[in-house]
Amino acid sequence: MDTKTEVLVIGGGSTGCGIARDLAMRGVAVTLVERGTLTDGTTGRMHGLLHSGGRYAVSDRESAAECISENRILREIASHCVEPTGGLFVSKPGDSEEYFERKLAGCSACDIPTELLSAEQARAIEPYLAHDIERAIRVPDAAIDPFRLCVANAAAAREHGARIETHAEVTDLLLDGDRVVGVEITHSNDNGMTGSTERIKATHVVNATGAWAGQIGAMAGVDIAVRPSKGAMTVMNCRQVDTVINRCRPKGDADIIVPHETACILGTTDVEVDDPDAFPETQWEVETMIETLSELVPILDEARTLRSFWGVRPLYEPPETKTSDPTDITRQFFLLDHADRDGLAGMTSIVGGKLTTYRLMAERISDHVCDRIGVDGVCRTADVALPGSENPMHLQEAMESFELRSPIARRSVQRLGSRSSSVLSTSDPNPVICSCEAVTRAELEDAITEVGTDLNAVRIRTRASMGNCQGCFCAHRMAALLHPDHTVETVRTSLEALYEERWRGQRHALWGEQLSQAMLTRYLHATTMNRAQSQTESSPTVAFERFDGGDERGD
């Protein structure tokens, strides 16, 4: 199959989706292709911090200034994705006082509002901070849901006519001499196109694949020396803190705690890897985070851990820089115009950067691409609210109109923002399917309508199966919602994919309460449901006549 578009964006992370939205709002015909589901790469595997810029205020003031500016914009245009938690930079005995002062000065120079707090004042805000902390700086850090943000960008792009194609892996770049003229993709989705290839001709191709950018570049023989660096994150089962807690010291592993929905996320480590799809997830990273961050918040040492996950930073530096330690590589983003750089027209790559500045990156790329394809469009992404954030719905209104009890309504409205009304307005009974995260059937069915049978895509839109039980009590209920629109076989395959994804992260948290939970899950799914053995049974035909035919019943 052959199709056409003006700009083809490769990569369904925050940058790619941001570019698709930006260009589509300028009236450009855009197609975005993503090999998995949206956020599958780096976007869905970060700690969910919306930077105030405080983190970079000493080492990289340009990044810091970009962060605070974008932070302010995202609070407006993506209010339903942002929880304004605030953040603290906390110093402990032995942490450099000079660094603390430079942090304060740096924030001030970058227009990042700060408040200097005594240890008592900081503990009044966060009672679980260690007793020996010395002082803290309050900054406007926030928590952001990267899934919701990314999906909202894709939805906005689609509203403006963009085509968003997930489960579509780029298998080749189409070249015409020294010009990229499109891509070949292979579909792996569930709409009957699985296995088929499609050639999409495009005036310009944007490579927004981050840590995978080198693999796309190689298809056209250009070298993009991304230096992927893995970082571990550990999810705790509740919010030990309600404010982002940073350790106030120069770069280091395990120095941030981000409250996120019902959980806290501990981060992170920084180790360069060869292959962003295959790298070791090592136990020392989890241990380091729990041990080091317990110095700031001691109860973390005893707290229940749900899972750990790893993300890969798309770090990049110009090849001549040759920084040896990945933690020293700049967090700036780079626009690589391959016509200028490599003599290959028709393609631009974007590497480096971070989620907080995704919109700004998208704006710069879109400006550049519009220039290349001769479109006069003005960026409007900073002024127009994302779908879901246009008109924050009043909580009370939601509770009354959807007959939901308060905690469930609150959670639903937080997730759905101004879409609450259209999603939750159903005359059918609307039971809670995922109790840990209070996700109702209507919300799940809405997500299924949008993304089909990929339950991991449903998960990131709704948070279903992301709580304490990690899918033990809800994964099968989510899967059953696919029936009768889809076959028993599809229900089972989709359930397995979700169950395996949940298992992958849980493995790194198997001690204490979560090990008990894992065993309970095993009893329930293997024994009570008998899912494990019937799943792997080589011969599906059971010789029914060899089994108990029942006793004669006397009634």
Place this chain on the structure above:
Amino acid sequence: MGVMSVAIESDVCVIGGGLAGMTSALAAAETGASVRLLSHKKSTLRQASGLIDVLGYTPAGEIVAEPFEAMGSLPNHHLYQRVGSQAIHDGLALFDRVVGESYAGGHTSANALVPTYVGRIKPTARYPAMTAAGLASDRSPVLFVGFERLSAFDAPYVSASLSSDGMPAPTRGVTISAPGSHRPDTRLHRLVHALDANESVSTSTGEQPIRIALARRIESHLESAQRVGLPALLGLENAPNVRRDLEQFLGVDVFEVPMGPPSIPGQRLEHQFLDALDRAGVHRATGNPVVAFDADGDRIRRVFTDRNGSSVPYEATQFVLATGGLVGKGLDSDRTALTESVFDCHVPHPEDRTEWYGDNPHTDQPFARFGVSVDADLKPHDDSGSPEYDNLRAAGAILGGTDVTMELSASGNSLTSGVRAGRLAGERSN
């Protein structure tokens, strides 16, 4: 902490109130010993389906029709191989005495095939009479009935899934609204109690007993069905009457499909065991954990429970450890180690935590085999292979070495080890 000076004495002290603990206590009492049963939390039976699995799959993953014929496929270290098939029969015989007519399956040595609540077919050795009409090998047509607000049991999907697994009977599934529920998110377990009491509910045709109201809602969907399967919430104490009333109204057999926690069949079974313990004269102390013990060389003298900060001693000649595994909290773990929570018995496990788990959630998981290792007398061993204590035996999920969740042998392991540990403890206590 204050200590009561006079210890409470018995011949046998069983720690743990799950299926294995209660079985041990009954087996010990049958030998004439005086028995004390200490339990901390609500029994894990509430989390189990109420089905009694003995052996559902061989280690190679083949479904087992005749569990006693398949014992030979088990490895030598398996509990069943260690204690022999007579002990398994003994465990089942004790179970059959406790449950009487309320369970079926004892008429044959073969496994029965029972539908699960996600629409798979599961081999089991004993099943509640409430479930008896639901056997998957039966060819008579079935109507599965689910409730709108009970998302755990999706009747149309259960029906389609069972058909796809080759269940020979024609099946259909419908979802109805349960009579008598008011708030949109009321917990379905209100329904259990309403059916027990046969509460009056208002319907479009006036006030009616809820069992009749439910039967009426099912009736219009019956068509040619000769059996009706419902999620297992047809009453707690009066379940047989609920089923009888539904069957009489509908003129067909009615059965329950066992559900996940909180399991109503598991609670019914727990009640029957508690009654049996009372009849056998077993003294029970519930609600307080065992927190300490005294040992005299290789013998345990007494254990202490913590009752609101005061320490209560229980002295006995023989002890049975039936505190459960990772779920029942007989095993404790932290980031560095795994321990047995009462006597700190040796629990073999890899030092490196990355070796506690495998990559596929449905296949081999080392943690599923965690537990104490025992000899043929069920005495837990230390790391050199000698008994930890001369008067301590272990039963149930605390035993390690086998992944009972994949074999579908958890209940069989509990009954077998329970009856053997209890009987030996009773005999040695005299």
